[in-house]
Amino acid sequence: MAINIDCDHPDLLNELNRKNTVSEKITFLHRVVHQHCDFIHRIGVTVYDAKADSLKTFAHSSDGNNPLPYYQCRLREAKSLYRIYLEGKPRLINDLAVLDGGSRxxxxxxxxxxxxxxxxxxxxQDERLTGFVxxxxxxxxxxxxxxxxYLDxxxxxxxxxxxxxxxxxxxLRGALKTAACLSSHKDPETGAHLERMxxxxxxIANDIAADFGLNDELVEAIFWFAPMHDVGxxxxxDHIIRKPAALTPEEFEVMKTHTTHGRRIINTMMENFNLDDSRFVTMIGNIAEFHHENIDGSGYPKGLKGDDIPIEARIVAVADVFDALTSQRAYKPAWSNEEAFxxxxxxxxxxxxxxxxxxxxKNKEKIREIQEIFQDEQNQKTPRQALAESSRAISADSFWMLAPQ
Structure with missing residues (x-):
C-alpha cells in the first residue's frame, strides 16, 4: 500500500531561516504574535553589557515610531529591571499608569x-543575563x-x-584574539584600551546614528567590531610593533600595511568560520582597512577623503585617537582629557x-565613567610603560610622528 507523505502544512516560521537582520526577524515575529495576541503593539529588545552594567536598545517592532531609539542606561539605575534580573522572573504591569511621574x-x-x-x-545565555524582551x-x-x-x-x-x-x-572576536596570541603579538593596545575605545x-555612533541611517542594531555592531580595527x-x-622610538620611513611603510592585512585576515576568518555571508563583513573590513584615512585625503591606505571614508571607520578613528592620547605610551605620558579634547x-x-x-x-561625563570602569593595569608595567615613565611630555606634532599607527 502506498504511503502518502505529502504535507501541505505551511512552516509559519520559515521567514526566520532567511538571511535577515535581527530587527527584520523581530518585525516578522511581531506579525506572527499579532495573529494570536492582537493587543501587542510593540516588541522591543535590549542587550546587556555586563562589563559596563549597561542596557542598550537593540531591535524593535511597533505600530508607530520607535519610542526608544539609541537609548541606553545602567541596569542598576533601572530599579524595576534590576529587580527582574535579581529574581530571574518576568514582570507584568497591566496598567502603566502606576509609573506616571517616573523619573527614568x-x-x-x-x-x-x-x-x-x-x-x-x-x-x-548559560545563566548570564543578555538582555530583556x-x-x-x-x-x-x-x-x-x-x-x-504564549509570549513566554x-x-x-x-x-x-x-x-x-x-x-x-x-x-569571530575569539578567533582574532587567538590569532594575536599565536603570533606572539603583545602590543599593550589590547585589554582596557579595546574596552574603552x-x-x-x-x-559617537549613538549620537550620529539618525543622520547616517544607522539603526540600534548597527550601532551595537560598531561597538562589537571596533576592537578589531588593528587586527592586521x-x-x-615585533621589532617594529614594539619599537619604543620613532619609526624610520621604511618601518612606517611596513606599519601602514596592517590596514590592508587586517581586511584580508577578517575576510579569511569570516570564510573559515562560515560567516562570510554575514551582513557585517563589509563593516568589519571597513573598520580595519580605513580607520587611518584622513578627511583631507592624506591618510592611508587609499587616500580616501571626507564622506568617501565609511562612517564606521570615521567613528572608530576618533575613539582610537582619543584613547591613544589619554593613555600612557612608550613615547609619551598620558594626556588629560581636556588636553586630548x-x-x-x-x-x-x-x-x-x-x-x-x-x-x-558632548559626552564628557560618560567618557569619564568609561575611563573609571576600564582602567589600565598599573601594577604590571611593560618595558614600554617603564620607558614612558621616564619620558618627558611631547608636542602634538611630535606625537603624530612617533605614534606607531
Missing part, C-alpha cells in the same frame, strides 16, 4: 507614545495567563535569535571627522 527617561517615552501595559522577560500594549489589563504562556515562548525564541547573533560575534565608538598588526614584525579640535580640521568629534565631546 525610558518610562517617560513609553508613556508618551501611548503604551498602557507591559510584559518584560529577561534573556539568559518587552511586549507593550496600548490597552490596560489585557495580558491574561494564556497569552503570557516567543520571548525564548527571540532570546535564541539574540544568542545566535552574539555567538557569531564572540566566535569600543564604548567610545558606541557613544599581528602581521607586523583640545587636540581633537585641531585634528577635526584635517584628520578626524568634525561631526564625530563634536558629538563625542
Amino acid at each position: 527617561e525610558h518610562t517617560k517615552r513609553i508613556n508618551h507614545h501611548g503604551y498602557r501595559s507591559s510584559y518584560t522577560v529577561p534573556m539568559y 518587552f511586549f507593550n500594549s496600548r490597552f490596560s489589563d489585557c495580558f491574561q495567563e494564556g497569552s503570557l504562556a 515562548m516567543i520571548a525564548r525564541l527571540i532570546s535564541l535569535l539574540i544568542s545566535v547573533e552574539l555567538n557569531q560575534v564572540n566566535t 569600543a564604548r567610545f565608538s558606541r557613544l 598588526k599581528i602581521t607586523i614584525p 583640545a587636540e581633537l579640535r585641531k585634528l577635526a580640521t584635517w584628520k578626524l571627522d568634525p561631526k564625530c568629534v563634536a558629538v563625542f565631546m
